[in-house]
Amino acid sequence: MSSILLRSVLKRGSASAIRSFSSESTPARKVAVLGAAGGIGQPLALLMKLNPLVSSLSLYDIMGTPGVAADVSHINTRAVVAGFMQEEQLGEALKGADVVIIPAGVPRKPGMTRDDLFNINAGIVKGLCTAIAKYCPEAIVNMISNPVNSTVPIAAEVFKKAGTYNEKKLFGVTTLDVVRAKTFYAGKAKVPVEGVNVPVVGGHAGITILPLFSQATPATNALGADDIKALTKRTQDGGTEVVEAKAGKGSATLSMAYAGAVFADACLKGLNGVPDIVECSFVQSTVISGLPFFASKVRLGKNGVEEVLGLGPLSDFEKEGLEALKPELKSSIEKGIKFATES
Ligand SMILES: NC(=O)C1=CN([C@@H]2O[C@H](COP(=O)(O)OP(=O)(O)OC[C@H]3O[C@@H](n4cnc5c(N)ncnc54)[C@H](O)[C@@H]3O)[C@@H](O)[C@H]2O)C=CC1
Ligand SMILES: O=C([O-])CC(=O)C(=O)O
Numbered sequence: 650m651s652s653i654l655l656r657s658v659l660k661r662g663s664a665s666a667i668r669s670f671s672s673e674s675t676p677a678r679k680v681a682v683l684g685a686a687g688g689i690g691q692p693l694a695l696l697m698k699l700n701p702l703v704s705s706l707s708l709y710d711i712m713g714t715p716g717v718a719a720d721v722s723h724i725n726t727r728a729v730v731a732g733f734m735q736e737e738q739l740g741e742a743l744k745g746a747d748v749v750i751i752p753a754g755v756p757r758k759p760g761m762t763r764d765d766l767f768n769i770n771a772g773i774v775k776g777l778c779t780a781i782a783k784y785c786p787e788a789i790v791n792m793i794s795n796p797v798n799s800t801v802p803i804a805a806e807v808f809k810k811a812g813t814y815n816e817k818k819l820f821g822v823t824t825l826d827v828v829r830a831k832t833f834y835a836g837k838a839k840v841p842v843e844g845v846n847v848p849v850v851g852g853h854a855g856i857t858i859l860p861l862f863s864q865a866t867p868a869t870n871a872l873g874a875d876d877i878k879a880l881t882k883r884t885q886d887g888g889t890e891v892v893e894a895k896a897g898k899g900s901a902t903l904s905m906a907y908a909g910a911v912f913a914d915a916c917l918k919g920l921n922g923v924p925d926i927v928e929c930s931f932v933q934s935t936v937i938s939g940l941p942f943f944a945s946k947v948r949l950g951k952n953g954v955e956e957v958l959g960l961g962p963l964s965d966f967e968k969e970g971l972e973a974l975k976p977e978l979k980s981s982i983e984k985g986i987k988f989a990t991e992s
Contacts, residue, residue, distance in 0.1 A: 675702065678748070680706055680707070682752070683709050683777050686714050689752035689909065693905075703727065704728060704729065706728040708721070708733065709733040713734075715734060736776075748788060748790075748916050748917060749789070750822075751774065753794055759893050762796075763854045770794050771799065771985070771988050775992070779811070783811070787815075789953050790818060793905065797853040798857060799985030802982045802985030805989075806986055817953035818954075820912070821852075822931075827928075829887040833887075837872060846865065847860055848861045848945070857981070861963065863967060919950045920953075927947065927949070928946070931943065936959060945958060945960060
């Protein structure tokens with residue numbers, strides 16, 4: 650609050666003026682995390698508790714949430730924390746949520762693809778989205794559960810069936826791909842990582858992850874075609890790199906919690922009317938014909954998606970990558986839609 654404004658509020662001496670000012674500057678926002686006791690859920694709960702934009706933090710899981718909620722609730726930050734466990738408490742966990750983050754579901758083990766998680770996670774996501782449609786149909790949904798290329802279309806179909814679908818409010822979280830692309834680019838180009846930006850488009854599995862290093866900033870001419878090829882492959886295989894290093898103990902959790910917190914923060918800022926909030930995300934899209942969902946840069950605002958941005962100029966290598974990803978992404982999207990409409 651500027652000192653002039655503060656003085657004028659105090660001069661009016663009105664408690665309601667002070668209340669209305671503070672509620673305008675940091676509105677009350679409820680964030681719910683579904684799968685909050687898991688490998689991603691726990692550090693994500695911690696990071697959301699540290700976010701001053703959150704006033705109420707609702708932690709839901711089928712098991713283990715009381716302990717996580719009690720633990721996180723002792724941190725002396727704004728958000729009031731509540732833990733919910735088992736399906737009968739899901740409605741209470743969701744009621745009034747502005748943003749729902751979903752990292753519920755099984756992670757990969759070495760040798761598996763994200764699509765191998767479909768059989769278990771599709772049903773989990775369907776159940777949770779059915780509850781979202783019932784208890785907080787207006788909420789922004791951040792889908793982390795894999796395979797994102799299919800779970801986002803599943804969520805869309807569930808919401809359509811319930812009559813609550815708003816394409817501006819459904820996001821597949823692909824921020825970890827951007828986080829990785831930035832880190833790997835900064836390392837190779839030997840530039841400070843804090844200032845690096847790299848858009849990542851397409852989807853969130855293997856070759857459907859398409860980093861656009863030709864648009865990376867700061868630009869560099871230190872990297873040749875082979876470097877770009879290697880950076881692209883490392884970004885596409887980033888998840889597998891972690892799965893293999895964890896050797897059977899799951900997939901990325903800490904970097905994912907960071908990425909999930911970055912994306913949720915962007916959604917909250919958008920809701921609060923902060924201008925020029927742009928992140929890559931897997932959303933309903935018309936950017937590529939034949940692909941009803943696609944990750945690209947998205948401008949976030951008070952209603953969720955304000956604008957899905959185009960791809961910008963691509964290098965020949967990126968154009969090839971874009972052509973190569975289309976069949977896999979199309980079939981993953983269709984698989985999700987088929988599951989949700991037929992089950
Ligand atoms: N979008 C992305 O970039 C990334 C996505 N993931 C995905 O996130 C998901 C979670 O991964 P982790 O946290 O490592 O797994 P985890 O197994 O450690 O945690 C999952 C949590 O979900 C809970 N859960 C299961 N069914 C549930 C239900 N019906 N309702 C509420 N909670 C339920 C479990 O009890 C568990 O606590 C996986 O599908 C993984 O593939 C992981 C990393 C990156
Ligand atoms: O690779 C996985 O299974 C988890 C994930 O989506 C990632 O780390 O990008």
